[in-house]
Each structure stands twice: as structure tokens, then as C-alpha cells.
Amino acid sequence: MSGQTDYSEKVMDHFHHPRNVGKIENPDGVGTVGNPVCGDVMKLYIKVADDRIADARFQTFGCGAAIATSSMVTELAKGKTLDEAIAISNKEVASALDGLPPAKMHCSMLGEEALKAAIDDYRKKQGSAAGKSEEAGGREG
């Protein structure tokens, strides 16, 4: 029951006003990942057009950092090609949020992995999944 972690203004902005919240009807890909450390869960939906992420939305059960990360990763992903998007790392997401407290870095894994899982799901559905990214879908961080 101890005190609150110090979050950057950007984290608080994305927590209070998260971008891209909700589901996508008939998504092209969905990724659901859990954070085994704390039990938090993120679900990320994507729409794909011309090999690019046309839309991305999320639902998250998690702490302030998890929600802000979810919001930021959907922002970063939108408009990127699938190959660019799959390369987004949790560190990138965290620095786009002006950093996370060290104890909260693990929360940003949710964002990276949910996005990878959603892209993987899409590729599998297309039947054209590149072998190399197959594992990421079920991995938990």
C-alpha cells in the first residue's frame, strides 16, 4: 500500500486522455497478452490496408503506465508498415512517453507484445506469416 510512482506529464496525459481506446469491429488482427508479473492484460486490435496499419485500438486492464503505453503504442503503430510496426520496441514506447519509472518499465512490454501478437495474428490469417515472427504471438513478457 505504498505511494504512487512518479509519472511524466506525457504518461499522465495518455492515462487521462488515452488515444484509440476500444474495439475494432471485424479486425484484421487481434493480440492479447498478459503481464505475468502483475496479472495485467492488454488486448490490441488492428485494421490493415496496403500492408500498413490503418487503425489500431486497445483495451487494457492495468496500471497507469500500462494504459499510457497502450495508448502510445497504438499511436506509434498507426500508418506504419507491418514490418516497421513489428519492430517497435518497449523502449521506444517508453521514451515516446518521456520515460517510465524503472519499476514500471515492465509495463511497457505489454504494448510491444500486444502489437506484435496482433500483427502475427493478421499474418497467420493471411496465410502468409513470415516464419520468423511466429513465436512472438504467444510469448508473454
Next chain:
Amino acid sequence: MKTIYLDHNATTPLRAEVLAAMTEIYENISGNPSSVHFLGRTARKRLEAGRERVAEAVGARPEEIVFTGGGTEADNLAVQGIAYAYRSKGDHIITSAIEHPAVLAACRFLEKEGFSVTYLPVSREGLVDPGELEEAIRPATILISVMTANNETGVIQPITEIGRIARDRKIPFHTDAIQGLGKIPLSVEEMGVDLMSLSGHKVYGPQGVGALYIRKGVRVRPLTYGGHHERGKRPGTENLAGIVGFGAACRLAVENLESESDRLRLLRDQLCSGISERIPRVKLNGAPGLRLPNTVNLSFEYVEGEGILLGLEEQGIAAATGSACTSGELAPSHVLSAMGVEAALAQGSVRFSLGRENTLEDILFTVDALVPVVKRLREMSPFFEPEPAESQGDKR
């Protein structure tokens, strides 16, 4: 923005009267209570007056009070102090799974030192079962330590019953009464305890000062060595201003205990009913009828506690959560886990602990603030399925 502080189980604001008593010491008293000259004797008198006030608050004799550097130290002095003093008689300790880390970590340390410890489970309501405790007693049992009231849920334990068992079996009995002081009546005689931990900053006194009641005849090995202060049980020049402040706080806390408890209970129940009327799917953690009057611990299904706290913070409201996410620990609250609360619900738990400055207006404001915060987080949650029409959907 107005601040609404609803985290009094974590710490309480210093009362003006307490600050005045402490300032008076800093301004006017310059002697060391151990010095024999007149300045020392004046300081000693003030020290002993502080001791009397703390003793009075729990029905103890002043010579049975040892001042410490806070509640954590009092717990350690009790647990480690008894363990080592009675080691020749046995090596078994009984405590509960829901104790404060000050007791639990001391017990875990003692396990490494070769003691064996039974951590009693608690019921879904957060209660230790005295029958189970009695069954756990062995010939080698040298200490029973069960808290008076839990800091997270406010659940009050059956201390008098446990005290009777301990006395029958002639086993030293310690209770951490830090959350009970000033909220429920405490009496070392009626409760049948041999050692009792107290802390200043939970009763509108200063931080960093606490006390351990040690019944006459009960032996305790000190944690540190030095001078003869506090009868050798806690050597070091006393924190005079802190002790005087603690004494003043104790007196004030017991003076209005009944009326203030009634007032807080009413407010707490108004908070609870306000929340349950306007927010569906909220669960109470802890026995409804056996709680500190100021405390309520609620789980908001489908959401995580830190998010709720951040949302409340934006409105100037400070509360606490048993969620792992806030504490920097890896697992959610050990207290809620011991009660069998599912991990996801423990993650969504929020503790409101009320105190002197809180008014009905604060409570109504908090309920109003909470409704949209929870609604927003639920709409974001992958677990949440809006309920058909009447219950959730058309509320706002």
C-alpha cells in the same frame, strides 16, 4: 484544488496541539533526560509525563512502556526480543498471514536464524480463528503475535480470546495495535496481551516515534546495545519532543474516541452506500461488522487499483490500493491474497481510511469523483462487458 485525504491508515496529519507541545520542548527544554543536573531533570520530567500519557491510553503502567523509533521497531523489538530472550525454552512462533511486514519480515528473518514459524491463515472475511491458533501451539511455542486490527482491511481480530488462550498456555502474547490506537478502545488487561506495539504517526502524532508495552516480568532482548536508556531495552538518548508529542496525541486520541469513532463510522458507511448505489459490481473486502470505524476496502471489478487512484488524484483525493502495480512489489496485497481474494479483484482494490478532518461534503465529493473514474476505466477494460440496459448502460 481542495485536498481530500482518505489515507489515514498510512499516516495522519500532525494535530496543532501536538505540534505546539513539541515546539514547546524544542524551544524551552535543552537538557538530556539522562543528565543529573537541573536541566536534565526538567527534561526527564517531561519525558516521564509523555510516558504516562501513552501508558494511560492502553491501561498500562508507565514503567511498562519502552519508547522506540516507530511502530516497525516496536514490532521488531517484540518479535525478535521475545524470540531471543526465550530461546532456551523453545523455538516456535505463531503469527498470522496478514500481519504488517514489520512482523512478517522479522519472522522470516528468525526462520533463517533457526526458529520455526506458523503463519496462521485467515478466513475469507480476514479473521484469524482462535481455535486454529490453539491447535498450532506446541510445547516449543514461545511467542504468539497477532495484530489488533489490520491496516489494509480494518478487520479487528479476536484478541481477547487469543489472549485467554495465551495466558492459559503461559505463552507471551504480542499484538500490533498500531491501527487500533485512537480508533477502538485498547486495554492491555482486558485484551490479555503481554506486549503491544504503538506508533505516533497513526494518531495525529509525529512520525518516527513509537512504543512497545512490555508487561512486567516479560523478558525482551534488546535489538541494539548502548546506554541504560529505556531500561536498557532501547538504548540511546530519547527523542524527547517526539515522545512528548506522541503522549499529547495519545491523550487527545482517547479523549474523544467514542464520539469520533461514531462520526467516522457514519461517514465511512455513507461512502460505502454511496459507492454501491452508484457503481455496480463492487465487493467489500473484510468482515462487515468487525472493522475499524474509519476503514473500508473495496474491490472494483474489471479495473486495476492504480488507475482508480490516479483518477482520484486528479480531483485532489488521496487513497490507497492493495494492487501490486502501485507498490513496486510483484504480487498484489498479501492480506487480500491470504483472504482468498482473486488476483484480479485484489488488483482492483482501493482502501479508503477516514480521519478527523473529513466531512460529509468530502465523502459526497469522493463518490461523485469515483463514478466517472471507474466507468472510464471499465470501458477501457478487456474484461468488462456492459450490462444490459438498466444497471450500467443508461446511468450517464
